[in-house]
Amino acid sequence: MTRLDTLRGPAAPLDHNARTIAALAVNPGCDRRALLDAAGIDKQRTATHLGYPAPFGQSPFAITRAASFDALVKANGCAHLLRLLRDTLDLSISEASYSDISDVGGSDNHQVRHTRTRALLKRAASDGEGAGTLFDHPLLKLGVAGHQVYLEPAIIAFQIEGRFHVVEIKSFAVIDDQADAGQVAAAARQSAVYVYALRALFASEGLDPDRVSHDVVLVCPKDFANHPTATLLDVRQQLAALDRQLSRLTRIDRILDELPVGITFDIEAQSPDEAAKAVSTVDARFAPECLSSCEMALFCRAEARDSGSTDMLGRTARDELGGVESIPTALGLADDSRLPSPEQTEIAEQLRYVRRIYIEAVA
Amino acid sequence: MGPLILCGTVELDALEKRIAGLRSEIRAAKAAGDHATVRSLRAELRKTERAWDDALEPEPEPAKAPLLPVREQVHQALTLLGVPTAAKMIVTVNEAFFAGHITTSQLTSLRRDEEKSFRTSPYARPYYLCAALTSELLSPARGLLAVSTWPLPSRIIGPLSPRADFLTSATRIAEHIMRLTGAGEDASPSAYRLLTRMAQNIPGAVDGFDQADPAQVIAAAGAELAVHEESDTDERGEAARRAEQQLNEVTRLFGAGLKTARTA
Structure with missing residues (x-):
């Protein structure tokens, strides 16, 4: 538990409620949310500190x-x-x-x-x-x-x-x-x-x-x-x-083990840039649905945009593009400018096919 | 009042003169065939006539200051209901039967003030607005007000008491409406609305969304009350006996709680 306390810093832990616990179940694959919630970190304040205040909460x-x-x-x-x-x-x-x-x-x-x-x-x-x-x-x-x-x-x-x-x-x-x-x-x-x-x-x-x-x-x-x-x-x-x-949450130790030693999300002691870097060490799984249920959503979306991640496209598209991590890669595979790795050959073929149909359709 | 009436008559005279003038102008314009002027003059005439009507209306009476202090009004409502009651219900009853204008926010500190007054000089007033006591811990029940002169068992809140008290208060309200109609008066529409709202939650007291009939409400509430009454009375009696033995005169009225023990 001490590890989670270090992550949170000196702030008092934030209690879970039915809303937060239910929100966890909506996006079970998100390590970032799982970890921040487990440590009782105030996500609203963290998001504001990082420069992505959530337009979020009950009126x-x-x-x-x-x-x-x-x-x-x-x-x-x-x-x-x-x-x-x-x-x-x-x-x-x-x-x-x-x-x-x-x-x-x-x-x-x-x-x-x-x-x-x-x-x-x-x-x-x-x-x-x-x-x-x-x-x-x-x-x-x-x-x-x-x-x-x-x-x-x-x-x-x-x-x-x-x-x-x-x-x-x-x-x-x-x-x-x-x-x-x-x-x-x-x-x-x-x-x-x-x-x-x-x-x-x-x-x-x-x-x-x-x-x-x-x-x-x-x-x-x-x-x-x-x-x-x-x-x-x-x-x-x-x-x-x-x-x-x-x-799954009770196995939070697994996520903790992958983190660098001494890392903290404490927003009092760190500048927004440092805190953003720290938060980015934990993988998020952004989906457009997050915008209505998670305070960190805007930060994760900006991150997904910057890296051109396929998460941006929603769950369905991301799952269709299995194995292809980013949008530039997918586009590269489609127009043959990028050579597929052995495990990408199948998806690359499909992408090329889709591109051919697309070009015919818009021509 | 003299100058006021004078002022009113002067105003009315001027308006009547203007109306007569407008009418003859309209006739002249009509004869000349100037329809646009006729229309605008008629609009002007109607406006003047309305102003004449308004000038006849009596001045609105200044709002009366309430004759009774808040605690008296609360006592009145509680005496009608006869059971420990939440602030919102007290306000509704006060409004429906006594044309009072108290608000719930005026009642928030009432119990605390009464307790303070009782502690400084016990029994100096004929009655105190006090707490209802929970049957198990004899602590003050949340949000309920009662009157100190009631017998202790009726100030105890056991598990079945909220329902029993609800049925009793519906009966008391229906009885009061019957008293009013029996005396040749009629209760206010808001009194009937209150009774209907309560009756909708009592099985067999009202049909659909119709206005409730007081006699039917009394019968239906009595029937359900008969089911709960015995165990509720037992529970209350037993707790009241415990309260007599364990509590001092202050806590008997205002409740013993973990908080009271800490601050007292």
């Missing part, structure tokens, strides 16, 4: 909107939510218990809240009927890259017939039973993180992790009104991706 309007919708759904002892759960999951009338874990006896210390979450969930799971239905603001813990991360979900873990579900409240509208696919996918990825953490908690308490359902209850405003509606979301696929990604 204050979106945050206010999300908070007010969240408050609406949870108002009056989760009155709205109980109605929705009774409608969609046939929750019985008698199951209406609600425990708020946003503070414990006036203390909002993470450790205390997590202990309380564990105790309440364990009791609810082992006592059976009526021992707890809704749990507001539970605090979960997840091991990411060897260190423990608290997840502060604005969600409720909820029990029905002995199975626990995660409720995710999102403020994007479901219009005519259709919601924006991108938003739903993002919500599914984030909920998968909570399901994963909740299962980990169950396993460590000696309970059956499968009692946490892979179906997540997604609560969104219905149509154009502010009236909440609920749907079930299957997150099995996201869970599998997350599982793979997290197990």
Whole structure:
């Protein structure tokens, strides 16, 4: 761990949250993001220091909107939510218990809240009927890259017939039973993180992790009104991706071993140029999708442009050009100005063919 | 008031004179066949007539300063509801039934101020706005306000209490609307809106998006409350007994918490 602390410098480590963990799963091949996140480095500040501030983050309007919708759904002892759960999951009338874990006896210390979450969930799971239905603001813990991360979900873990579900409240509208696919996918990825953490908690308490359902209850405003509606979301696929990604993160030592000794990403002690050089020692895997999920995206894009990397062209094109690292190489192979190496002969032939068709088409 | 009315009449006289003048001008222009002038003069006439109408309107009354201080208004709303309530609900009830204008931000420091006042001179006021206590730790429940004169069990928040309290407050609001209509008055539209909103989350209390019927709400809320009541009352009673034994007079009202223990 000391190696990661050296990388970060004297700054305090930045906590992971469901958003960052979900973003990791989007681009599993990126060593740079994996390493920066594992070391708890503030990517936003690093990107600004390097001269590529990210036009990125949640708008204050979106945050206010999300908070007010969240408050609406949870108002009056989760009155709205109980109605929705009774409608969609046939929750019985008698199951209406609600425990708020946003503070414990006036203390909002993470450790205390997590202990309380564990105790309440364990009791609810082992006592059976009526021992707890809704749990507001539970605090979960997840091991990411060897260190423990608290997840502060604005969600409720909820029990029905002995199975626990995660409720995710999102403020994007479901219009005519259709919601924006991108938003739903993002919500599914984030909920998968909570399901994963909740299962980990169950396993460590000696309970059956499968009692946490892979179906997540997604609560969104219905149509154009502010009236909440609920749907079930299957997150099995996201869970599998997350599982793979997290197990890969724990092998962060491999990336560390390849780094030169004594390197640091500390932005206080280094000039932007030095820091940029240090960051560049770790390979990134840029894809245009990064622009919407990673603070370092603009830096990586500039780097990919400078080196003429095929990453610039998006995942599909990059995979088609397997084995050819840069755009100038690909062009050189296509117009015969560059001799293909033995492993490039096949792709070179295809490129030449494409070029011939292209020339015929534009001639 | 004298000069004002005078001023108004002078203004009206001038406007009437102008209207009469415009009318005769329009007639003259019409006779001359000058349609463009007729149009513009008629527009002018309409404008003048509107100004005459406006001059008849009475002066808007200056906004009244609230007669009751904030804590009295909160007490009024809480007495209607009869259960520990969140600030937002207090503001809504105050607005719907007492035409008050308090805002949630005015309530944020209320509990702290009351605690300070109680600590300096206990029981100097007839009532205090205090905290509801969580059943397990007897710490102040987040965001809820209660009245110190209520029996202790009703100030305890157990796992089922948020739901039970929600049903109770819906019942109390419906009862109050029935009292108003029984006395020959009608409740404000916002009171009905509030009741309808609450009723939508109680099974069988309202059909679709219709306006809720108070009697139906009372019946439906009572039916669900009957399911929760027994275990909720047990939990509250047990916690209240513990609170009587363990807490001193300040913490019995304002809650014992890890934070209180540290700062006290």
